[in-house]
Amino acid sequence: MAKTLTQKILESHLVVGEYEPGKEIGIRIDQTLTQDATGTMCNLQFEAMGIPRVKTELSVSYVDHNTIQAGFENPDDHKYLQTMAAKYGMIYSRPGNGICHQVHLERFAAPGKTLLGSDSHTPTGGGIGMVSIGAGGLDVAVAMAGGPFYLTCPRVIRINLTGKLPEWVSAKDVILKVLEIFGSKGNVGCVFEYTGEGVKTLSVPERATITNMGAECGVTFSIFPSDEVTREFLRAQARETDWVPLAADEGAVYEKEVEINLSELEPMIACPHNPGNVKKLAEVEGLAVDQVCIGSCTNSSYRDLMIVAEMLDGKVCHPDVSFVVAPGSRQVMRMLAENGALDKLIAAGARIAESACGFCIGNSCAPRSNGVSLRTSNRNFLGRCGTKSADVYLVSPEAAAAAVITGKVTDPRALEISYPEIVQPEMFLIDDTMFIAPSPEPEKIEIYRGPNIGEPPVNDPMPEKIDGVVTIKVGDEITTDHIIPAGSRMKYRSNVPKYAEFVFEVLDPEFHIRAKAYKEKNKHNIIVGGLSYGQGSSREHAAICPMYLGVKAVIARSFERIHAANLVNFGIAPLLFINEADYEDVAQGDELEIADMREKIKAGQDLTVVNKTKGKSFTVTYQLSDRQKEILLAGGTLSYMKMKA
Numbered sequence: 142m143a144k145t146l147t148q149k150i151l152e153s154h155l156v157v158g159e160y161e162p163g164k165e166i167g168i169r170i171d172q173t174l175t176q177d178a179t180g181t182m183c184n185l186q187f188e189a190m191g192i193p194r195v196k197t198e199l200s201v202s203y204v205d206h207n208t209i210q211a212g213f214e215n216p217d218d219h220k221y222l223q224t225m226a227a228k229y230g231m232i233y234s235r236p237g238n239g240i241c242h243q244v245h246l247e248r249f250a251a252p253g254k255t256l257l258g259s260d261s262h263t264p265t266g267g268g269i270g271m272v273s274i275g276a277g278g279l280d281v282a283v284a285m286a287g288g289p290f291y292l293t294c295p296r297v298i299r300i301n302l303t304g305k306l307p308e309w310v311s312a313k314d315v316i317l318k319v320l321e322i323f324g325s326k327g328n329v330g331c332v333f334e335y336t337g338e339g340v341k342t343l344s345v346p347e348r349a350t351i352t353n354m355g356a357e358c359g360v361t362f363s364i365f366p367s368d369e370v371t372r373e374f375l376r377a378q379a380r381e382t383d384w385v386p387l388a389a390d391e392g393a394v395y396e397k398e399v400e401i402n403l404s405e406l407e408p409m410i411a412c413p414h415n416p417g418n419v420k421k422l423a424e425v426e427g428l429a430v431d432q433v434c435i436g437s438c439t440n441s442s443y444r445d446l447m448i449v450a451e452m453l454d455g456k457v458c459h460p461d462v463s464f465v466v467a468p469g470s471r472q473v474m475r476m477l478a479e480n481g482a483l484d485k486l487i488a489a490g491a492r493i494a495e496s497a498c499g500f501c502i503g504n505s506c507a508p509r510s511n512g513v514s515l516r517t518s519n520r521n522f523l524g525r526c527g528t529k530s531a532d533v534y535l536v537s538p539e540a541a542a543a544a545v546i547t548g549k550v551t552d553p554r555a556l557e558i559s560y561p562e563i564v565q566p567e568m569f570l571i572d573d574t575m576f577i578a579p580s581p582e583p584e585k586i587e588i589y590r591g592p593n594i595g596e597p598p599v600n601d602p603m604p605e606k607i608d609g610v611v612t613i614k615v616g617d618e619i620t621t622d623h624i625i626p627a628g629s630r631m632k633y634r635s636n637v638p639k640y641a642e643f644v645f646e647v648l649d650p651e652f653h654i655r656a657k658a659y660k661e662k663n664k665h666n667i668i669v670g671g672l673s674y675g676q677g678s679s680r681e682h683a684a685i686c687p688m689y690l691g692v693k694a695v696i697a698r699s700f701e702r703i704h705a706a707n708l709v710n711f712g713i714a715p716l717l718f719i720n721e722a723d724y725e726d727v728a729q730g731d732e733l734e735i736a737d738m739r740e741k742i743k744a745g746q747d748l749t750v751v752n753k754t755k756g757k758s759f760t761v762t763y764q765l766s767d768r769q770k771e772i773l774l775a776g777g778t779l780s781y782m783k784m785k786a
Contacts, residue, residue: 146387154168157289165769170289173195173257174263178680179679183281183285185596192286202232204235205239206498209504211632215632217590218593220589221591228583231285240441240469240498246265252387258281265438268353269345269348270366270371279778298332298399301336301337301400302335303339304404304405308554309539311448313409317410320357323358324358326417332362335366337400339401341368344444345371353439357417367384407421408423410424414533428534430514431512432513434501435466435517436469436494436518441496443476446482449541451482459547462548463508465506467496467497469496505527509531513531514526515550517536520535522623540552597685601712601780604739605736612666612668621676621683644687656690666692669729673701681710681711683704684707685711693712696761714738714742718759742763747760
């Protein structure tokens with residue numbers, strides 16, 4: 142029987158279950174990546190498991206998020222991560238080496254392998270023919286310890302690419318078109334598999350841009366075949382031995398098929414405040430722009446920044462625009478410096494930021510109040526940029542550079558300049574000196590712990606009865622940024638009691654005060670949400686911090702994959718409304734009671750929620766495997782593992 146590429150790789154890594162879409166499976170993980178924002182808690186959890194050495198083929202600990210060292214917290218975490226890597230067998234990528242996804246694509250990603258990362262944009266690796274999945278840090282810690290990663294066997298959607306991109310249209314416009322078609326919700330449990338004649342016209346970095354932002358659609362991962370283009374990229378990275386040819390079989394059957402003619406695409410733009418709010422750029426043309434930020438793991442490759450440098454050669458940034466460029470890796474930065482492109486960017490007025498996540502996660506370069514910021518990054522959630530009143534638009538590097546010149550949203554095709562033809566170098570600059578290998582004498586390594594680092598919190602077992610209050614009710618498409626902020630608050634990620642003070646800060650700064658008060662009165666906290674609750678980042682703190690505040694259940698109309706898994710991992714029940722009217726009826730402040738929790742979950746029965754405030758009741762359900770039921774009832778994965786031990 143003909144197989145999809147997804148099926149081929151997953152089947153070759155199956156350790157639990159059978160390849161049957163919709164059923165839970167467990168797969169062997171070859172590689173892991175962590176970054177410093179999620180990695181500190183992940184490492185604390187790995188340490189708590191008592192495993193003497195990581196058991197993957199390769200695990201890399203990157204420092205790329207919390208590189209703004211305004212205080213001791215971030216550098217303390219980085220020293221902790223460095224000593225953990227040395228002792229437990231991880232490669233440590235030092236600050237300044239680059240963004241984890243860009244660097245991993247350059248130096249470690251390999252076709253046919255599996256990669257699990259504690260970052261939602263880990264699917265970037267799909268651009269090289271790798272099954273690359275974002276997950277919560279605890280799931281990654283389990284994989285580092287040699288355990289399988291559990292997921293719902295995905296439904297595979299074929300996106301068939303034909304034609305060739307016209308001038309001034311790029312890979313960013315392709316993925317924005319995909320977002321226009323599929324939206325940012327309703328794609329849980331799916332995979333995008335790219336096929337067709339158009340694939341061979343796209344370089345690996347362009348493919349990686351497309352797979353990177355598949356995360357915004359909510360799919361488990363996206364993947365391209367491994368072909369001669371892949372081989373040439375790996376050869377240029379001096380890694381041709383990692384190449385294997387991989388593609389779907391002719392006649393493979395897909396859940397759904399969509400065709401995109403690259404030749405017919407035009408510049409696109411994602412409008413505030415969701416990556417799925419996509420329009421043709423022409424519909425927004427002429428909007429005055431205050432800031433342009435070029436970089437992030439989506440668009441910071443050599444190709445992307447060379448395009449920008451050539452477009453701006455001999456020009457100066459518009460006087461009303463603040464212009465920031467963040468190369469994705471040290472490799473890219475040095476190559477731009479060597480060939481003169483970096484000087485062209487500086488001459489044009491660019492502020493050169495370090496090779497890190499920076500503006501994308503909102504820890505620097507916040508726009509002015511009510512400002513308009515054009516960015517080549519992947520997310521434009523409310524307040525993520527650091528300025529709640531600002532409007533952030535997502536565009537291609539070409540469209541971003543056009544705005545640098547004109548001071549407004551401009552179709553790059555209207556510029557009176559020639560389209561820069563950028564050719565992939567025959568050999569990239571290879572310099573791995575910013576990677577630190579594990580210590581050959583791990584027994585001599587002492588783990589460094591700063592005063593901001595605490596123990597990972599462990600939850601109590603699920604009670605027989607939830608007796609609680611709706612502490613907050615929110616609407617559709619609530620992201621993990623809404624639940625727990627990124628930006629400057631991230632320095633508290635290893636200090637859960639402090640970080641918990643910012644839960645729902647962007648929506649309701651008083652939430653944590655109410656939650657603590659209810660918890661002190663022995664009342665459970667309950668969150669009520671709409672569709673696609675938990676979009677965005679993989680940050681497990683969006684579950685850990687509510688758990689710390691006494692949240693026992695989230696009742697929503699639907700959940701996104703990673704966040705639902707994180708809730709279970711930390712002992713919070715992800716419950717689903719069956720009837721939309723019940724969501725409309727319940728209100729913040731309502732007292733809810735859910736009896737027979739343990740008994741009914743064990744039996745796989747729906748739960749009855751009694752609204753004591755309104756004198757009504759309604760039924761909720763859940764989508765949990767037998768394994769997840771055991772974890773939830775134990776109070777989360779750490780409690781479950783201790784119970785098993």
